[in-house]
Amino acid sequence: METEVVSAASGIGADFSLWSLFLRADPVVKTVMGILVISSIWSWAVIIDKSLTFGRLKSKSNKFEDQFWSGKPLDELYRKMRDRQDHPMARVFAAAMEEWSSSKGGASGALAVSARDRIDKILNVSVSRELEKAESNLGVLATVGSAAPFVGLLGTVWGIMNAFQAIALTKDTNLAVVAPGIAEALFATALGLLAAIPAVVGYNRYSSALNSYAVRLQGFADEFSAILSRQLDERAR
Helix, strand or coil: CHHHHHHHHHCCCCCCCHHHHHHHCCHHHHHHHHHHHHHHHHHHHHHHHHHHHHHHHHHHHHHHHHHHCCCCCHHHHHHHHCCCCCCHHHHHHHHHHHHHHHCCCCCCCHHHHHHHHHHHHHHHHHHHHHHHHHHCCHHHHHHHHHHHHHHHHHHHHHHHHHHHHHHHHHCCCCHHHHHHHHHHHHHHHHHHHHHHHHHHHHHHHHHHHHHHHHHHHHHHHHHHHHHHHHHHHHHHC
Protein backbone atom coordinates (compact mmCIF):
# COMPACT_ATOMS: atom_id res chain seq x y z
CA MET A 1 0.00 0.00 0.00
CA GLU A 2 2.90 2.35 0.74
CA THR A 3 4.22 1.87 -2.80
CA GLU A 4 0.82 2.87 -4.17
CA VAL A 5 0.76 5.94 -1.95
CA VAL A 6 4.21 7.00 -3.08
CA SER A 7 3.31 6.51 -6.73
CA ALA A 8 0.15 8.53 -6.23
CA ALA A 9 2.10 11.27 -4.55
CA SER A 10 4.63 11.34 -7.36
CA GLY A 11 1.91 11.81 -9.99
CA ILE A 12 1.51 15.47 -9.13
CA GLY A 13 0.81 16.65 -12.63
CA ALA A 14 -1.38 13.71 -13.53
CA ASP A 15 -4.72 13.89 -15.26
CA PHE A 16 -7.67 14.31 -12.86
CA SER A 17 -10.43 13.15 -15.16
CA LEU A 18 -12.91 10.68 -13.68
CA TRP A 19 -11.48 7.76 -15.63
CA SER A 20 -7.93 8.65 -14.55
CA LEU A 21 -9.06 8.92 -10.93
CA PHE A 22 -10.50 5.42 -11.18
CA LEU A 23 -7.37 3.97 -12.80
CA ARG A 24 -5.04 5.53 -10.21
CA ALA A 25 -7.23 4.67 -7.23
CA ASP A 26 -6.26 2.19 -4.55
CA PRO A 27 -7.63 -1.36 -5.18
CA VAL A 28 -10.01 -1.00 -2.24
CA VAL A 29 -11.38 2.27 -3.61
CA LYS A 30 -11.63 0.73 -7.09
CA THR A 31 -13.68 -2.11 -5.64
CA VAL A 32 -15.96 0.37 -3.87
CA MET A 33 -16.40 2.38 -7.07
CA GLY A 34 -17.17 -0.77 -9.07
CA ILE A 35 -19.80 -1.87 -6.55
CA LEU A 36 -21.43 1.54 -6.65
CA VAL A 37 -21.48 1.71 -10.45
CA ILE A 38 -23.02 -1.77 -10.69
CA SER A 39 -25.56 -0.87 -7.98
CA SER A 40 -26.50 2.31 -9.81
CA ILE A 41 -27.00 0.47 -13.11
CA TRP A 42 -29.04 -2.21 -11.36
CA SER A 43 -31.26 0.32 -9.59
CA TRP A 44 -31.87 2.24 -12.82
CA ALA A 45 -32.84 -1.02 -14.53
CA VAL A 46 -35.37 -1.67 -11.75
CA ILE A 47 -36.68 1.91 -11.95
CA ILE A 48 -37.24 1.66 -15.70
CA ASP A 49 -38.84 -1.77 -15.36
CA LYS A 50 -41.21 -0.61 -12.60
CA SER A 51 -42.14 2.50 -14.56
CA LEU A 52 -43.16 0.38 -17.54
CA THR A 53 -44.82 -2.25 -15.35
CA PHE A 54 -47.04 0.13 -13.38
CA GLY A 55 -47.89 2.01 -16.55
CA ARG A 56 -49.10 -1.22 -18.16
CA LEU A 57 -50.98 -2.26 -15.03
CA LYS A 58 -52.87 1.04 -14.91
CA SER A 59 -53.76 0.93 -18.59
CA LYS A 60 -54.88 -2.71 -18.61
CA SER A 61 -56.79 -2.38 -15.35
CA ASN A 62 -58.71 0.61 -16.70
CA LYS A 63 -59.63 -1.34 -19.82
CA PHE A 64 -60.62 -4.42 -17.82
CA GLU A 65 -62.81 -2.47 -15.39
CA ASP A 66 -64.59 -0.81 -18.30
CA GLN A 67 -65.44 -4.30 -19.62
CA PHE A 68 -66.31 -5.64 -16.19
CA TRP A 69 -68.76 -2.85 -15.39
CA SER A 70 -70.23 -2.72 -18.89
CA GLY A 71 -73.11 -4.96 -17.83
CA LYS A 72 -72.09 -7.99 -19.89
CA PRO A 73 -72.60 -11.43 -18.31
CA LEU A 74 -69.64 -12.54 -16.20
CA ASP A 75 -69.48 -15.89 -17.99
CA GLU A 76 -69.05 -14.15 -21.32
CA LEU A 77 -66.29 -11.92 -19.96
CA TYR A 78 -64.60 -14.95 -18.41
CA ARG A 79 -64.57 -16.76 -21.76
CA LYS A 80 -62.91 -13.76 -23.37
CA MET A 81 -60.36 -13.33 -20.59
CA ARG A 82 -59.51 -17.02 -20.11
CA ASP A 83 -56.65 -16.94 -22.60
CA ARG A 84 -55.63 -13.30 -21.95
CA GLN A 85 -54.80 -13.19 -18.26
CA ASP A 86 -51.93 -10.76 -18.73
CA HIS A 87 -52.42 -8.52 -15.69
CA PRO A 88 -53.28 -9.03 -11.99
CA MET A 89 -56.91 -7.94 -12.10
CA ALA A 90 -57.70 -10.39 -14.91
CA ARG A 91 -55.95 -13.23 -13.06
CA VAL A 92 -57.83 -12.49 -9.84
CA PHE A 93 -61.10 -12.42 -11.80
CA ALA A 94 -60.28 -15.71 -13.58
CA ALA A 95 -59.32 -17.48 -10.34
CA ALA A 96 -62.62 -16.56 -8.70
CA MET A 97 -64.62 -17.44 -11.82
CA GLU A 98 -63.05 -20.90 -11.95
CA GLU A 99 -64.27 -21.59 -8.43
CA TRP A 100 -67.61 -19.98 -9.23
CA SER A 101 -68.05 -22.24 -12.26
CA SER A 102 -67.32 -25.34 -10.20
CA SER A 103 -69.81 -24.22 -7.54
CA LYS A 104 -72.72 -23.59 -9.92
CA GLY A 105 -74.30 -26.89 -9.06
CA GLY A 106 -74.44 -26.02 -5.39
CA ALA A 107 -77.82 -25.79 -3.83
CA SER A 108 -79.02 -23.74 -0.92
CA GLY A 109 -77.98 -23.59 2.69
CA ALA A 110 -74.58 -24.82 3.80
CA LEU A 111 -73.37 -25.44 0.23
CA ALA A 112 -73.90 -21.80 -0.71
CA VAL A 113 -72.09 -20.62 2.42
CA SER A 114 -69.21 -23.00 1.69
CA ALA A 115 -68.95 -21.76 -1.91
CA ARG A 116 -68.92 -18.15 -0.72
CA ASP A 117 -66.10 -18.89 1.75
CA ARG A 118 -64.04 -20.66 -0.89
CA ILE A 119 -64.45 -17.78 -3.35
CA ASP A 120 -63.41 -15.25 -0.69
CA LYS A 121 -60.30 -17.28 0.18
CA ILE A 122 -59.34 -17.65 -3.47
CA LEU A 123 -59.75 -13.92 -4.04
CA ASN A 124 -57.59 -13.08 -1.01
CA VAL A 125 -54.87 -15.55 -2.00
CA SER A 126 -54.89 -14.32 -5.60
CA VAL A 127 -54.63 -10.68 -4.55
CA SER A 128 -51.72 -11.46 -2.20
CA ARG A 129 -49.92 -13.44 -4.89
CA GLU A 130 -50.32 -10.71 -7.50
CA LEU A 131 -49.15 -7.96 -5.15
CA GLU A 132 -46.12 -10.04 -4.23
CA LYS A 133 -45.23 -10.28 -7.93
CA ALA A 134 -45.71 -6.54 -8.43
CA GLU A 135 -43.49 -5.84 -5.41
CA SER A 136 -40.55 -7.87 -6.76
CA ASN A 137 -37.20 -6.00 -6.98
CA LEU A 138 -38.41 -3.04 -4.92
CA GLY A 139 -36.12 -4.39 -2.22
CA VAL A 140 -33.18 -3.73 -4.55
CA LEU A 141 -33.99 -0.02 -4.54
CA ALA A 142 -34.36 -0.01 -0.77
CA THR A 143 -31.01 -1.77 -0.30
CA VAL A 144 -29.12 0.46 -2.73
CA GLY A 145 -30.71 3.60 -1.31
CA SER A 146 -29.74 2.74 2.26
CA ALA A 147 -26.36 1.06 1.71
CA ALA A 148 -24.78 3.04 -1.15
CA PRO A 149 -23.88 6.13 0.95
CA PHE A 150 -22.08 3.94 3.49
CA VAL A 151 -20.25 2.01 0.78
CA GLY A 152 -19.18 5.34 -0.71
CA LEU A 153 -18.12 6.45 2.78
CA LEU A 154 -15.81 3.44 2.97
CA GLY A 155 -14.09 4.59 -0.21
CA THR A 156 -13.94 8.12 1.18
CA VAL A 157 -12.26 7.05 4.41
CA TRP A 158 -9.80 4.86 2.54
CA GLY A 159 -8.89 7.66 0.12
CA ILE A 160 -8.28 10.10 2.98
CA MET A 161 -6.10 7.50 4.69
CA ASN A 162 -4.04 7.35 1.50
CA ALA A 163 -3.73 11.13 1.53
CA PHE A 164 -2.40 11.16 5.09
CA GLN A 165 0.01 8.34 4.31
CA ALA A 166 1.30 10.35 1.36
CA ILE A 167 2.03 13.23 3.72
CA ALA A 168 3.81 10.90 6.14
CA LEU A 169 5.93 9.24 3.45
CA THR A 170 6.91 12.37 1.56
CA LYS A 171 7.05 14.66 4.63
CA ASP A 172 5.43 17.27 2.43
CA THR A 173 2.13 18.97 3.20
CA ASN A 174 1.81 20.46 -0.26
CA LEU A 175 -1.74 20.12 -1.60
CA ALA A 176 -0.45 18.36 -4.70
CA VAL A 177 0.78 15.49 -2.53
CA VAL A 178 -2.61 14.80 -0.95
CA ALA A 179 -4.72 15.75 -3.95
CA PRO A 180 -4.89 12.25 -5.54
CA GLY A 181 -6.10 10.60 -2.34
CA ILE A 182 -8.60 13.35 -1.60
CA ALA A 183 -9.84 13.34 -5.20
CA GLU A 184 -10.52 9.59 -5.22
CA ALA A 185 -12.17 9.91 -1.80
CA LEU A 186 -14.54 12.59 -3.06
CA PHE A 187 -15.16 10.59 -6.23
CA ALA A 188 -16.25 7.59 -4.12
CA THR A 189 -18.57 9.85 -2.11
CA ALA A 190 -20.13 11.23 -5.29
CA LEU A 191 -20.69 7.75 -6.71
CA GLY A 192 -22.37 6.69 -3.47
CA LEU A 193 -24.78 9.61 -3.68
CA LEU A 194 -25.40 9.10 -7.39
CA ALA A 195 -26.38 5.50 -6.67
CA ALA A 196 -28.43 6.23 -3.55
CA ILE A 197 -30.52 9.25 -4.55
CA PRO A 198 -32.30 7.74 -7.60
CA ALA A 199 -32.81 4.48 -5.69
CA VAL A 200 -34.49 6.26 -2.76
CA VAL A 201 -36.67 8.39 -5.05
CA GLY A 202 -37.61 5.33 -7.12
CA TYR A 203 -38.40 3.24 -4.06
CA ASN A 204 -40.67 5.90 -2.58
CA ARG A 205 -42.43 6.50 -5.89
CA TYR A 206 -43.10 2.87 -6.73
CA SER A 207 -43.94 1.88 -3.17
CA SER A 208 -46.65 4.54 -3.32
CA ALA A 209 -47.77 3.24 -6.73
CA LEU A 210 -47.88 -0.31 -5.36
CA ASN A 211 -49.95 0.76 -2.35
CA SER A 212 -52.40 2.57 -4.63
CA TYR A 213 -52.71 -0.44 -6.89
CA ALA A 214 -53.12 -2.75 -3.87
CA VAL A 215 -56.08 -0.67 -2.69
CA ARG A 216 -57.57 -0.76 -6.19
CA LEU A 217 -57.07 -4.52 -6.61
CA GLN A 218 -58.42 -5.32 -3.15
CA GLY A 219 -61.41 -3.06 -3.78
CA PHE A 220 -62.14 -4.89 -7.02
CA ALA A 221 -61.86 -8.26 -5.25
CA ASP A 222 -64.28 -7.13 -2.52
CA GLU A 223 -66.81 -5.82 -5.04
CA PHE A 224 -66.52 -8.96 -7.15
CA SER A 225 -66.97 -11.13 -4.05
CA ALA A 226 -70.13 -9.18 -3.17
CA ILE A 227 -71.53 -9.73 -6.69
CA LEU A 228 -70.90 -13.48 -6.58
CA SER A 229 -72.25 -13.71 -3.04
CA ARG A 230 -75.42 -11.93 -4.13
CA GLN A 231 -75.88 -14.38 -6.98
CA LEU A 232 -75.36 -17.32 -4.62
CA ASP A 233 -78.04 -15.92 -2.32
CA GLU A 234 -80.44 -15.57 -5.26
CA ARG A 235 -79.80 -19.19 -6.21
CA ALA A 236 -80.35 -20.39 -2.68
CA ARG A 237 -83.88 -18.97 -2.55
